[in-house]
Amino acid sequence: MERNITGLISESEKELAEYCMESALGHGAAQVRISLSKSILDSVGMLNGEVDKVAHSADRSVFLYVFADGRYGTFSTNRLDKAELARFAANAVDTVKMLAEDPFRQLPDPARTEKGAVTGRELGLYDSSYEYMTAGKRMEIARDECISGKTGDGKDYRIISEECEYSDSTDDNLVLDSSGFYGRHTETSFAVCSEITIEDKGGRKYSGYWWDSSPFIDGLDRMACSEAALDRAIRQMNPRNRKGGKYRMVVDASVSSRLVSPVISALNAASIQQESSFLKDSLGKRIFGDGLSIIDCARTPGKPGARLFDTEGVATRDCEVIRGGAVKMYFTNTYIARKMGMEPTVEGVSRPVLVPFSCKKGCGEDSGVQFNAGRIMKECGSGIYVTGFNGGNCNQTTGDFSYGIEGFAFRDGQILHPVREMVITGNMVGLWNSLLFAGNDARPCTRWQIPSLCFDEVDFSS
């Protein structure tokens, strides 16, 4: 098999990783996995149209997973000197030997590991134009992003500050194990973000934030970022208090993943095993409303979050996580599977995609037209349109949640005014049983493909 190494990790560094693994095995480890990562990140930050910060970072790390005498430990270092690595590996094995035995710890079955991640570029997440980025080009993109010339004169606000940043990075990860696994993953990322603070004539401040990112420079929507941030700040002016009560809640696609992540976390088999998940004993059962379906599209080429193997080296697959409200899988690594007597899957979600849904037949979800927050508001009449979360949490053991929100009151599908200091409270199971709509407007730049959502009868406090 040809292993064409043309990334950040050099052939000699790959040999160092192999040497570290051999050192651990030579010192008494029964099995070893090693993960060597290198990355480079450059960023240019602008403040009010002028360069404010230029940063360059180059990272490297070796993670060593040691299985010795039925025991297990995890170690890391960023010192890649050969002699130091040998000492590091020996110390790691000695440390593992003092821990308690855990017979369930071992490397994954080689039959389950990925065989096709050879060059690291199989998923098409590497943009070779990264290699032609220069300090000057980065500065130019960052300057283009700024809109500080627009002071807001003659308007009912003025711009207090505009902070925007352009960054690009490349990551190279090589994973080897003593059972013969070899996997490499390489990707690039290009990102812009902008935060604008404005002040109204009464001296009240409002801020708006927007961002975009892509594995490819041509996929980056960089010119619209500050405009979007300014628009989000302006739209928050003159908020009104809204009486608390039960409202329909439309959640914008830019923030809707906040309501999905507690569900995905609760499907982690490690939480199930520790009895700290509200989705314990839910496998195969219909827990949520039939509108909730989530697929893990782990192997979609060229898309953020795609990967051929997980941190254990296990081959990912595209699979159903939740279908029609029924839980179809737990995220179960080799250790937890052996411990719980379950079939192993993968150790975590890669690229979750929430499937569009409408409680009204033939409305939106499969019509091929854009089914976004605006359209959903028209469908559901009146309620609160949530465009941001301000703090809050979900108790993973019970599913009870409470989040601060920002957004807008709407009536007959039309936005009325911004709201502030509102809190939503409920339970994740109840919330997802009240799902009315899931749009088809997930942002392309995000790993979590979660569209705008609409829930019925949500408790708002104000």
Place this chain on the structure above:
Amino acid sequence: MENRYFLDRFKVTVPQLDSLIGTALAHGGDYADLYFEHTAYNDLLLKDNEVASGGFHIDSGVGIRVLKGDKTGYAYSESTEMPDMTCAAKAAAQIAMAGGLPADYRHAVSTGLPAPDLYPAARNWKDCPASGFIPVLKKLESIIYSKEPKVVKVIAKLSWSESEILMYNSSGELACDFRPMGSIVASVIFSWNGKNENKTASRSFRMGAEMITDRLMDEIAEEAVAGIDDRFRAIRPKGGKMPVVMGAGASGILLHEAMGHSFEADFNRKGQSIFSGMTGKKICDSSISIVDDGTIRYNRGSCNYDDEGIRGQKTYMVKDGILVSYLHDRISARFYGLQPTGNGRRESFRFNPIPRMRATYMENGNALKSDLIASVKKGIYVDEFSNGQVKIGEGDFTFYVKSGCLIENGRLTAPVKDLNIIGNGPRTLADIVGVGNDLAIDNGTWTCGKDQSVPVSCGIPSVLVKSLTVGGN
């Protein structure tokens, strides 16, 4: 430890440091500094009745910063070989190529004074074999089980780290610091009548291994099981605006989120904070003084020197109701023509320093906690929290309440849990109508996540806020 030790640790000499500074300033930068760090982090995890996983992690490198006016160039190297550090210095130097007016960064720092020693370690962690800590976790687990029959799972983690820091700058100032940190966290799952609940208790100190005592284990175990019956009985109250009595200690998260972040001078220098331009103005009752303190012995947020080489300090942000100071790093101090307050902190050598809190607390008032509760007809009392957040411009903050009680007719009644509370910083400060005399600093594993993670702590006496928005049914 002598400075010599740190120079040897990073295999550098003062002439080499000067050479790097020279490279960093080659394009006309006004100021440059070097931040060398070697951190050894260890952990042990008890789960399913055994300490069956653990490890150690080594992180080492140097961060190089160049300032030109208020602008920052930053780069770092994970190697302390001169060619690698020189490359990083050249990258950081680029900021000066953007031009700008020169600025004077020669702060009158307190050189010549004896080095502070806020966290002397009686027993260095590195001198203690990790195997010696396994019985500690087993004992903690055993105490937790012995205290409460509803316990079904205990996860206990002991982590410790030692950071060796060397800082040098273009004013020729050299500062070195040895920073130990030990943390213990116990997460407990309880089961009762087919329902599960969880609680977490933690302690963290800048201390050596002498922090591990039977008394500390008992204290953590007691806190981990305290009030679990109430947790199972807890209700979601009717939400809305109501008076809130914040219990002493962990309620200091109110100060951290509602005020502390808005007092950080980078936000104010850029005009973004709701408190911008308000120094010298009265912002709350004259009985209120709020402090950010980096000098509490063994405290998680304390610093002998901050990460810009400025000595640890105690800084009044609000004194007798008047906003007297923001929290400054070198950049904001120069901007305002003031001295830095020792708040320039960073997560590691990978990050440039920015103004950050240390231990933030409110000084004692005169009220009794019982009187504060008795004065509320209908409201809630809160005493356990997890996380919080603030919007700097608007001043809107939130924090998440893990547990508390309803207050009805001046008495604590039904327990409540899992609520988000939301308010507005300046308004909430003005709405504090009673301050207790029971100041407590919470020594949990508080970590502030403003772009970078840094250890902090918080504290407060019992206070009565006359109106906050409480999430509920």
